[in-house]
Amino acid sequence: MGFFTEEIAIDLGTANTLIIHNDKVVINSPSIVAIDRTTNKIIAIGEEAKSMQGKTHENIKTIRPLKDGVIADFDASEKMISELIRSIPTLKKRWFSPSLTLVICIPSGITEVEMRAVRESAERVNGKEVHLIHEPMAAAIGIGIDIVKPKGNMVVDIGGGTTEIAVIALSGIVCEKSLKVAGDVLTNDIVYYMRSKHNLYIGDRTAEKIKIEVGSVSESLDDPPEDMHVQGRDLVTGKPKEKIISYTEVAKAIDKSVIRIEDAIMETLSQTPPELAADIYNTGIYLAGGGALLRGLDERLSKKTDLPVYIAEDPLQAVVRGTGIALKNLDKFKSVLIK
Numbered sequence: 001m002g003f004f005t006e007e008i009a010i011d012l013g014t015a016n017t018l019i020i021h022n023d024k025v026v027i028n029s030p031s032i033v034a035i036d037r038t039t040n041k042i043i044a045i046g047e048e049a050k051s052m053q054g055k056t057h058e059n060i061k062t063i064r065p066l067k068d069g070v071i072a073d074f075d076a077s078e079k080m081i082s083e084l085i086r087s088i089p090t091l092k093k094r095w096f097s098p099s100l101t102l103v104i105c106i107p108s109g110i111t112e113v114e115m116r117a118v119r120e121s122a123e124r125v126n127g128k129e130v131h132l133i134h135e136p137m138a139a140a141i142g143i144g145i146d147i148v149k150p151k152g153n154m155v156v157d158i159g160g161g162t163t164e165i166a167v168i169a170l171s172g173i174v175c176e177k178s179l180k181v182a183g184d185v186l187t188n189d190i191v192y193y194m195r196s197k198h199n200l201y202i203g204d205r206t207a208e209k210i211k212i213e214v215g216s217v218s219e220s221l222d223d224p225p226e227d228m229h230v231q232g233r234d235l236v237t238g239k240p241k242e243k244i245i246s247y248t249e250v251a252k253a254i255d256k257s258v259i260r261i262e263d264a265i266m267e268t269l270s271q272t273p274p275e276l277a278a279d280i281y282n283t284g285i286y287l288a289g290g291g292a293l294l295r296g297l298d299e300r301l302s303k304k305t306d307l308p309v310y311i312a313e314d315p316l317q318a319v320v321r322g323t324g325i326a327l328k329n330l331d332k333f334k335s336v337l338i339k
Contacts, residue, residue: 005128006091007101009327010081011138011320012118014066015160015183015290017084018317020324025317026088031160033076034062042076045083054203068161068180069107069135070114071121082125099128103327103337105138105319107162109178115338131337133326134173135159135319136166139288142322143312147171147336152276153283156265156301157319158182158291163261165268167276171335175271179264183290186254187211193253195235198243202232211294216247217258218296225295247295258297262304269305284308288318 009020012031019027029046036043037059044052053062065077085091091098102122106115115132122130139157140147147153150170157164160183166176190207194200202210214228227246234241265285272280284307287298292315302309312318326333 004098005101006098007327008085008088008103009320009323010102010104011323012066012071012077012081012104012106013160013319014064014069014162016316017080018320019084019088020320020327021088021090023324023328025320026090027084028317029084031066031080032062032064033080034060035076037061042079042083045080050205053205066161069159070110070161071117074117074121078121078124081121085125097126099126101129101131101327102127103131103133103323103330105133105135105323107178108134108136108164108166108173108176109162131326131330131339133323133333133337134164134166135162136164136173136176137168137336138319138322138326139164139312140166140168140286140322141325141333141336142318142320143286143288145286148332151283152272152279154268154272154280154285156261156285156287156289156292158261158287158289159319160184160290163264163289163291165265167268167272167280169276169279171333174273174276175268177264177268179261181257181260181264183211185257186215186291186294189254189257190250193249194230194232194243194245197249198245199235200230200232200241200243201235202230206230206232210245210250211254214245214247214250215254215293216251216295217254217300219248219251221247221296251296258300261291262301265301265305281307284310286310286312288312288315290316 011018017031030050032049034044034049065073071077136155140155152169163179163182167174187207214225298309
């Protein structure tokens, strides 16, 4: 029956959805859906829908079906998942849709009801066997940590909707914290800063671009990015205008939110059993997720915790890589997966 079932690993993210099939990342798409209000049909998903964001008229709405890492719009998320699975290159050629073995990663702070929503969505897109895995666990596997050993490791996964902090040992999460301060909150901070400081009203897409191009958590960088030209609407005159913004301003804008992430890490460390704390002193902290790419974050966290901080290679794909490894070795990671 092997021909009729396909194995797929999905990282359902607030900002991006990634899918692994046959050991390759085949889909890496923004988690955005554009819907026609009159017919309720989907017009676009992913990149195409993202380019419409903030530019639609009243007949089209763009929604992000996932909020804070969990399904907020059941209908839209289901359509998005099935469309993305259908657009996997190797499955496109099939004239019938195969049944799927799925491993999907979920935030560690998720409730039973939210978990059921993810599982039901997966079953409706032909998922015959559905396994769930907690995000920090998937990130740890993706980073290359041997989670089976009796050795403590700390993983901080800063995604779009949530920051997941976990201390992992013996294939389990010993202590964890799931914080709803992550990429989206930092983007909103930048929007607010531009309004209050420069009287410039900008959209989420522009704020996200600022975060990626000149984002920093420190006001003194060794290798600073170039200043960026930002266009928006002047709140006083109503005219379009342009401002130049530097990385130091972004650092000021997101400082409060970064402090909240630091505090959550300190809190998790303070709850860690002493034997594991001793291990973490030697192994340090691992950063994954898009937030790990913020300039100067590793140094800042290292100063705060007095521990070495390492950024995973390709932090954006660490979680989906780990989900894919768990999918390939279902028996080995049986204790980690939630059936």
